[in-house]
Each structure stands twice: as C-alpha cells, then as structure tokens.
Amino acid sequence: MRFEIQAECSETGARAGLLHTAHGIIETPVFMPVGTQATVKGVTQRDLAGELDARIILANTYHLFLRPGNQLIRQMGGLHQFMAWPRAILTDSGGFQVFSLSDLRKITDQGVLFRSHLDGDAHLFTPESTVDVQMDFGSDIMMVLDECLAYPSSHEAANHAMQRTVQWARTAYSHYTRKVEETGSLSALFPIVQGSMFPDLRRACANELLELNAHGYAIGGLSVGEPRALSLEMTEVTAPLLPKDKPRYVMGVGMPEELPEYVARGVDMMDCVLPSRNARNGYLFTSEGRVVIKQARYRDDPAPVDPKCSCYTCRTHSRAYLRHLFQASEILFSSLATLHNLQYYLDRMRQIRQSILLGTFPAYLDGLRRSAVE
Amino acid sequence: MRFEIQAECSETGARAGLLHTAHGIIETPVFMPVGTQATVKGVTQRDLAGELDARIILANTYHLFLRPGNQLIRQMGGLHQFMAWPRAILTDSGGFQVFSLSDLRKITDQGVLFRSHLDGDAHLFTPESTVDVQMDFGSDIMMVLDECLAYPSSHEAANHAMQRTVQWARTAYSHYTRKVEETGSLSALFPIVQGSMFPDLRRACANELLELNAHGYAIGGLSVGEPRALSLEMTEVTAPLLPKDKPRYVMGVGMPEELPEYVARGVDMMDCVLPSRNARNGYLFTSEGRVVIKQARYRDDPAPVDPKCSCYTCRTHSRAYLRHLFQASEILFSSLATLHNLQYYLDRMRQIRQSILLGTFPAYLDGLRRSAVE
Numbered sequence: 135m136r137f138e139i140q141a142e143c144s145e146t147g148a149r150a151g152l153l154h155t156a157h158g159i160i161e162t163p164v165f166m167p168v169g170t171q172a173t174v175k176g177v178t179q180r181d182l183a184g185e186l187d188a189r190i191i192l193a194n195t196y197h198l199f200l201r202p203g204n205q206l207i208r209q210m211g212g213l214h215q216f217m218a219w220p221r222a223i224l225t226d227s228g229g230f231q232v233f234s235l236s237d238l239r240k241i242t243d244q245g246v247l248f249r250s251h252l253d254g255d256a257h258l259f260t261p262e263s264t265v266d267v268q269m270d271f272g273s274d275i276m277m278v279l280d281e282c283l284a285y286p287s288s289h290e291a292a293n294h295a296m297q298r299t300v301q302w303a304r305t306a307y308s309h310y311t312r313k314v315e316e317t318g319s320l321s322a323l324f325p326i327v328q329g330s331m332f333p334d335l336r337r338a339c340a341n342e343l344l345e346l347n348a349h350g351y352a353i354g355g356l357s358v359g360e361p362r363a364l365s366l367e368m369t370e371v372t373a374p375l376l377p378k379d380k381p382r383y384v385m386g387v388g389m390p391e392e393l394p395e396y397v398a399r400g401v402d403m404m405d406c407v408l409p410s411r412n413a414r415n416g417y418l419f420t421s422e423g424r425v426v427i428k429q430a431r432y433r434d435d436p437a438p439v440d441p442k443c444s445c446y447t448c449r450t451h452s453r454a455y456l457r458h459l460f461q462a463s464e465i466l467f468s469s470l471a472t473l474h475n476l477q478y479y480l481d482r483m484r485q486i487r488q489s490i491l492l493g494t495f496p497a498y499l500d501g502l503r504r505s506a507v508e
Numbered sequence: 509m510r511f512e513i514q515a516e517c518s519e520t521g522a523r524a525g526l527l528h529t530a531h532g533i534i535e536t537p538v539f540m541p542v543g544t545q546a547t548v549k550g551v552t553q554r555d556l557a558g559e560l561d562a563r564i565i566l567a568n569t570y571h572l573f574l575r576p577g578n579q580l581i582r583q584m585g586g587l588h589q590f591m592a593w594p595r596a597i598l599t600d601s602g603g604f605q606v607f608s609l610s611d612l613r614k615i616t617d618q619g620v621l622f623r624s625h626l627d628g629d630a631h632l633f634t635p636e637s638t639v640d641v642q643m644d645f646g647s648d649i650m651m652v653l654d655e656c657l658a659y660p661s662s663h664e665a666a667n668h669a670m671q672r673t674v675q676w677a678r679t680a681y682s683h684y685t686r687k688v689e690e691t692g693s694l695s696a697l698f699p700i701v702q703g704s705m706f707p708d709l710r711r712a713c714a715n716e717l718l719e720l721n722a723h724g725y726a727i728g729g730l731s732v733g734e735p736r737a738l739s740l741e742m743t744e745v746t747a748p749l750l751p752k753d754k755p756r757y758v759m760g761v762g763m764p765e766e767l768p769e770y771v772a773r774g775v776d777m778m779d780c781v782l783p784s785r786n787a788r789n790g791y792l793f794t795s796e797g798r799v800v801i802k803q804a805r806y807r808d809d810p811a812p813v814d815p816k817c818s819c820y821t822c823r824t825h826s827r828a829y830l831r832h833l834f835q836a837s838e839i840l841f842s843s844l845a846t847l848h849n850l851q852y853y854l855d856r857m858r859q860i861r862q863s864i865l866l867g868t869f870p871a872y873l874d875g876l877r878r879s880a881v882e
Contacts, residue, residue: 172832176839179824202807202832209808210828218824433576434583450553450592454584458546458576465550465842 135274135322135349137162137381137402143495147373147400150490153381155274156320157214157222160189162381163397163490165483166224166405167476170194171201172217175410176469177476179219185446186476190222190274192405195267196231199257200250204270212272224275224405226385227264227326230282230354241281243298261306265323269313273321277352278306280326285359292330299328300342307346322349324383330355331364333371340375350381350403357386357406366395373400390419390479391506394486394499409479413471416460419478425453427471432457445477446470509648509696509723511536511755511776517869521747521774524864527564527755529648530694531588531596534563536755537771537864539857540598540779541850544568545575546591549784550842551850553593559820560850564596564648566779569641570605573631574624578644586646598649598779600759601638601700604656604728615655617672635680639697643687647695651726652680654700659733666704673702674716681720696723698757704729705738707745714749724755724777731760731780740769747774764793764853765880768860768873783853787845790834793852799827801845806831819851820844 136154143149153160167174167182169191174182182188193213198204210216213223229246232239236248238256245260261279268276279302281295303325310323325343329335343351353372356365369384376382383403384396396404409419418425420440425432427439438448439456447456447470459467489498510528517523527534541548541556543565548556556562567587572578584590587597603620606613610622612630619634635653642650653676655669677699684697699717703709717725727746730739743758750756757777758770770778783793792799794814799806801813812822813830821830821844833841863872 171836171838172829173836173838173840176843178820178840178843180820197836201836202828206808206828210810210826216826216829216832218826218829434580436584446552446554452584452590452592454576454580455546455590455592458590462545462571462575464545464547465839466547466552468839469550469552469843 135320137350137379139379141491141493143398143490143493145496146398146499148397148486148490148495149400149402150487151381151402153402155190155222157220157274158189160222161484161487162402163393163483163487164190164403165393165479166190166192166403167479168192168194168405168407168410169217170407171197172213174472174476175414176465176472179217181446181473182219183221185473186480188221188476188480190224191219192224192226193271193273194228194231195225195264195271196228196235198225198271199228199267200252204267208270208272212270214272222274223271225268225271225273225277227277227279228259228267229264229279230386232259233282233284241298243301245279245302246281261302262309265306265310265313269317269319269321275350276310276321276323278303278323278325280328280354282328282355282358283330285331287330289332289335292328292332292335296329296335296339299326300339303343303346307348324348324350324352326352326354326385327372327376328355329368331360331368333368336368336372337375340372344375344377348380350383351376352383352385353401354385356384357388362388362392366392366399369396369399369401390482391502393479393482394495394502397486397490398495398499409475410472413475414468416467416471418471419475427453427457427460439474440478443474443477443481445474447474509694511724511753513753515865515867517772517864518867519870520772520873522771522860522864522869523774523776524861525755525776527776529564529596531594531648532563534596535858535861536776537767537857537860538564538777539767539853540564540566540777541853542566542568542779542781542784543591544781545571546587548846548850549788550839550846553591555820555847556593557595559847560854562595562850562854564598565593566598566600567645567647568602568605569599569638569645570602570609572599572645573602573641574626578641582644582646586644588646596648597645599642599645599647599651601651601653602633602641603638603653604760606633607656607658615672617675619653619676635676636683639680639684639687643691643693643695649724650684650695650697652677652697652699654702654728656702656729656732657704659705661704663706663709666702666706666709669704670702670709670713673700674713677717677720681722698722698724698726700726700728700759701746701750702729703742705734705742707742710742710746711749714746718749718751722754724757725750726757726759727775728759730758731762736762736766740766740773743770743773743775764856765876767853767856768869768876771860771864772869772873783849784846787849788842790841790845792845793849801827801831801834813848814852817848817851817855819848821848
C-alpha cells in the first residue's frame with residue numbers, strides 16, 4: 135500500500151492524496167460507507183460503484199466473524215469475491231462491537247472473551263486472532279485489536295486501556311509481520327491511538343505506536359458519547375503526532391458539517407453509520423438542511439429531496455413519493471434514501487478534496503462555518 | 509387502446525400479440541409484476557424497466573386509495589408521474605382487497621362499505637367511485653368493481669354475486685363512458701367474469717359482459733383457494749366465450765409452470781404476487797427447480813441462483829452470498845431475490861411468446877409438461 139500526497143493546504147492541516155491499494159486507488163480525503171454484514175444496507179454493489187463511485191467500504195469483523203464466519207469467507211475466495219465488490223475494503227478489528235454489542239465481556243492481557251449477541255456462544259478475540267480473521271477476509275486495510283472505553287473514563291482507566299492497546303498493537307504487529315512473510319499478503323494493518331479524552335495519554339500512545347512504522351494510523355475511542363467539540367480537540371492533539379506521509383483515519387465520525395473540520399485537522403479517512411442509518415429512519419441530508427421525510431409538509435411536495443443533488447433518487451423521485459414509501463414502510467425507501475445520503479457524504483468529500491487541490495480549502499471551510507452559524 | 513394479434517397457435521388457444529397503450533406497447537402474453545403500493549417491493553423503477561424490461565405493472569387500488577389517496581396521486585400528476593414509471597399500469601378495482609383485507613364489509617347493490625385495515629375508517633366503494641379513483645390514477649387499464657367469492661361457494665351465492673357483478677359492470681361502464689366523453693381519458697376499463705367454479709354461471713356472466721364491448725376482459729374469482737386444476741378448467745370454459753380480438757386477463761395466477769397452461773387456453777395477461785413474495789421469503793425459482801436459500805447446502809455454494817439466468821443477481825452473486833444476506837435479514841436480499849424471481853417469470857413469458865411466434869408452442873408446452881411429470 136502506498137500513500138501519495140498530492141496537495142497540502144497552507145493554512146490548515148488538510149491534505150489531498152491517493153491511496154494505492156491492491157483493489158484500486160482511493161482519492162483522499164475519503165468517506166467510507168459502512169457495509170457491516172458485507173452489504174451496505176439496501177444498496178447494490180453496482181450502485182455503490184456505479185452511482186456513488188465509492189472506492190472503499192468498511193465491513194465489520196465482529197459481525198462477519200460470527201456470521202457467515204471467516205472460514206467460509208476465506209473458502210469463498212475472500213470478502214471481495216464473496217460480496218462481489220472488486221474495490222477496496224477496510225475492516226475494523228471487531229473490538230468496538232465486542233464492547234458495544236456482546237454480552238459477558240472479559241478483558242485480559244491475552245485478549246477479550248465475549249458472548250455472541252446472536253446465539254450466546256463464547257469466543258475469544260486476541261491481537262493475533264483478529265489479524266488472522268481479517269487476513270481470511272483479505273481486507274485491504276485491517277485494524278489492530280484495541281480497548282475502546284466509554285465516555286467518560288478516569289485517567290487511570292484510560293491509561294490502563296491505552297497501555298494494553300499499545301501492547302496488543304505490538305503483539306498484532308509481530309504476528310502480522312510473520313504472516314506477511316509467510317503468505318505474501320498485501321493487507322495493511324493500522325494501529326489505533328487510544329487515550330480517551332486525555333491529551334497526555336493520546337500523545338504517549340501515538341509515540342509508542344510510531345515505532346511500528348505502520349502503513350497508516352487510526353484515531354479511535356471517539357464518537358463514544360463525548361461532546362463533539364471534544365472529539366475534534368482530541369483529533370487536533372493527535373493527528374500532528376502521526377507520520378505526515380501516512381494516511382490518518384478517524385474512526386466512526388461524523389456529521390456532514392464535521393467532515394471538513396476533521397480534514398482541516400489533517401485527517402484523510404473517515405467512516406460513519408450516520409448517512410445509512412439516518413436514511414433508513416427517514417432523515418435525509420440536503421444542501422438546504424435536514425429533510426425529515428415523514429413530515430406532513432412533504433406530502434404533496436413534487437421537488438426532489440435535494441434540488442442540488444445528482445443522485446439516482448433525486449434525479450428520479452419526488453419528496454412526495456419518498457414520503458409515501460416511508461409511510462408505507464416500503465423497502466424501496468431504504469434503498470433510495472441510503473443512496474441519497476451516501477451520495478451527499480461522498481459528494482461533500484469530493485468537494486473538500488477538490489478545494490484542497492485548487493488551494494481554496496480555507497475559503498470553503500470558512501463558508502461552511504459561516505453558513506452553520508447563520 | 510388497441511390489441512393486435514401477431515400469431516395464433518394452430519393446436520392450442522395460445523396467441524401472441526401487441527397491446528398498444530398510451531404508455532407503450534406491451535408484448536403479449538405478458539406477466540405483470542405486482543407493485544401494490546406504487547412500488548414493486550425492493551425493486552427500483554430503473555431496474556424494472558432496464559434490467560427486467562417490464563412493460564406493464566399492476567398496482568392495487570385499495571391500497572393506494574387508502575394511502576396516499578387518489579386525490580394526492582391526481583394532484584401529483586397521476587400514478588405514472590407519482591411513481592416515476594413511464595410505462596403502462598393496470599390497476600385492479602380494489603374489490604378483491606376489500607374482501608381479503610378490510611373489516612366489517614357490507615355489500616349492497618350500491619357497492620361495498622368497508623373499514624380500512626390501516627386506521628379503521630369507513631369507506632364506500634361503488635362501481636362509479638372505483639372508476640373515478642382509477643381515473644385519478646390515470647391507469648392505462650382499469651378494472652370494474654366485482655364481487656369475488658371465497659371457495660367453495662354455493663351455486664345460489666355464486667349466482668347472486670355474479671348477477672351483482674354484471675349489474676355493477678353495467679353501472680361502471682355507463683359512468684366510464686360519460687367520463688371518457690367529458691375528459692378524453694385514454695384509460696381502458698375491463699369487466700371481470702365471475703361465477704365461482706360453475707361453468708353455467710361463467711358462461712352466463714361472459715355473455716352479459718360481452719354487450720359492453722369492452723377493450724378487454726378479465727377472468728376473476730380464481731386463486732381463491734380452489735384446486736389448481738379447477739382454476740385452469742374455469743379458464744378453459746370462459747376464455748373461448750370472450751372476444752378473440754380483445755386481450756384476456758386472468759387475475760392472480762400463477763405458478764411458473766402454470767403460465768404456459770393459461771396461455772394455451774387463450775390467456776394474454778396474468779399477474780401474481782408469487783414471484784415477489786416468495787423472493788422475500790427466500791424461495792427462488794430456477795430452471796433446475798426451487799431453491800430454498802436458507803438451506804445449509806447453499807452455505808458455501810459459489811454458483812449463481814440459476815446458472816441459466818441472466819439477471820443482475822445471477823450475473824453478480826453466489827448462492828452462498830445470497831444465503832448469508834437472507835440469514836442476516838439484510839434488505840439487499842429482498843431486492844436481489846425479487847429481481848431474480850421476476851426475471852424468471854418475465855423470461856418464461858418471453859420464451860412462451862417467442863415459441864408462439866415461431867409456431868413451436870405445442871412442442872414447448874409438451875416439453876414443459878413432460879419435465880414436470882419426471
């Protein structure tokens with residue numbers, strides 16, 4: 135994997151780049167649609183590539199490990215072939231879902247023991263096993279197992295979890311390096327900076343992880359309930375400590391208006407379930423603000439969801455029709471709404487990238503901030 | 509609306525034709541996908557037209573009358589514009605759903621009083637009002653209100669319902685004729701032959717309805733619980749009584765293997781929820797028989813659902829992936845499975861049509877019957 139920086143903003147930390155993977159070139163900054171169970175809910179792979187031109191999606195190791203299982207996915211030729219997605223895939227380590235979805239977690243220095251939310255079966259994730267699972271998937275970018283705390287956490291608990299995260303990253307990296315030598319795998323492995331909301335712990339964690347000389351670095355432990363300003367502050371503290379020539383990935387953010395804020399702080403990659411989950415719940419992002427489609431005002435509205443949007447949904451359908459589908463609980467609503475919200479996020483990232491390349495990012499950011507205040 | 513017969517089978521009653529409507533030409537015999545609530549569940553209008561090349565779909569008056577309402581659809585420019593479907597639409601009269609879905613039905617010579625299954629509100633459908641509602645939709649083909657009995661029914665009850673159906677058809681036709689003169693509407697109106705499973709009543713009903721000189725005729729009151737052989741027998745009794753130069757529509761049938769049997773009896777149009785409903789439940793039709801996708805045998809099956817099928821689903825995905833989506837209750841499963849099952853039905857009808865045009869329909873039918881016995 136090779137990361138090439140094409141342009142840097144002279145006033146902010148924003149950069150535009152190209153991330154070269156075995157499954158195509160990803161233009162950064164990039165927003166990665168979430169395809170938890172090897173599908174972006176309601177969207178065909180054809181539309182993900184053709185309509186949205188997504189270059190990389192995220193899939194969740196926890197879910198796919200439990201069902202259909204990494205052995206099966208490996209047997210079917212890996213995740214790309216299994217889901218018929220020829221472009222890049224990033225998988226998380228499963229740690230976050232273990233902490234948020236499963237029962238009866240027991241963390242030791244070895245790893246984390248948990249019970250499946252599907253059938254209650256006990257499983258153990260270790261730093262080594264989660265690398266193995268993701269190698270079975272054949273992910274382009276794998277993540278190390280980390281310990282992600284809820285917000286708020288004490289400095290002591292955060293320090294302890296951070297130390298364990300560093301130790302796990304070292305273990306994972308040794309294992310990964312051996313496996314790459316054995317198998318010639320092209321998968322990259324990103325460590326994750328933890329440290330809760332404590333700048334000193336974030337700094338310490340970043341410093342330790344730098345020694346791994348990884349292909350890229352993630353900032354984790356955000357979007358866990360803290361105020362949004364704090365997520366940005368932690369990113370601002372951490373991003374400058376990470377290598378300039380490697381991609382930086384902030385996990386699980388954010389709202390559309392936050393995307394340029396993260397980019398301004400030197401972030402290259404983001405993912406979030408918001409556009410797809412909100413879509414299914416009838417919350418649509420538009421250039422004119424939020425459209426809550428169930429509202430009676432849209433009952434006879436012949437306009438597209440967003441007159442400035444070029445997605446299939448906006449090219450084809452009215453708010454009135456979408457509201458009808460939503461009210462009637464029709465499957466098609468989820469598909470059309472998700473297509474729209476993802477296009478909104480991806481278009482916004484493409485605008486951000488374009489403005490960095492053109493040298494106009496500060497003005498772009500300024501305009502967005504001013505329109506947010508109004 | 510104009511019906512043009514292109515070829516007739518010399519040994520059976522099968523015919524191939526072209527039905528010219530204001531929204532395109534429909535090649536017959538035709539299977540009409542069901543789009544109950546102004547959407548074929550899980551399928552975009554783009555795929556309905558582009559992938560499946562459906563020329564006509566069916567929508568349900570009962571559902572659309574209740575939600576979003578015919579007034580709104582009219583205000584939005586009619587059903588074609590509301591759902592962004594530029595091809596032909598047939599709507600039923602709503603009668604069948606009143607009998608199967610609503611509470612507290614009260615039938616009088618005037619019409620049928622019923623309570624909405626959505627909110628319990630009382631509504632009245634009359635022969636005139638259901639024409640008005642369908643004219644608000646702008647349907648290419650409208651159906652008259654009829655009284656559809658469950659199976660079995662006594663001869664006396666069936667006779668009574670048949671007489672009322674004839675009376676309603678006359679009332680609907682007078683109203684329709686007046687409205688066409690007033691508005692210049694291009695919608696056609698098909699009366700429905702009833703008579704339960706009694707050949708004498710079917711004959712009497714057909715004879716009465718012939719006087720209306722309609723654009724086409726439907727055979728209703730089938731698929732209401734009777735043995736399949738009996739549905740075919742009633743069709744065999746009724747179809748020859750209907751005008752040769754008008755399209756004949758059997759409502760609510762059938763299984764894939766039954767399509768050519770209806771065609772052999774002189775039927776030009778059919779519709780059924782089976783392909784779409786079975787798809788959502790994981791039952792897939794294939795050239796090699798039924799695939800029940802949840803079965804463990806498909807867990808690691810890399811083959812497409814049907815190796816002989818050219819649909820998007822079969823071109824793109826394995827049985828193993830589809831099984832995973834089904835087991836994980838993913839929305840995408842419904843979309844992919846529905847696309848496949850509809851393509852299976854439409855392809856079968858296209859093969860039937862082709863064989864009629866080529867003069868090989870008897871051999872085609874014979875082959876199918878023999879393979880069904882094996």
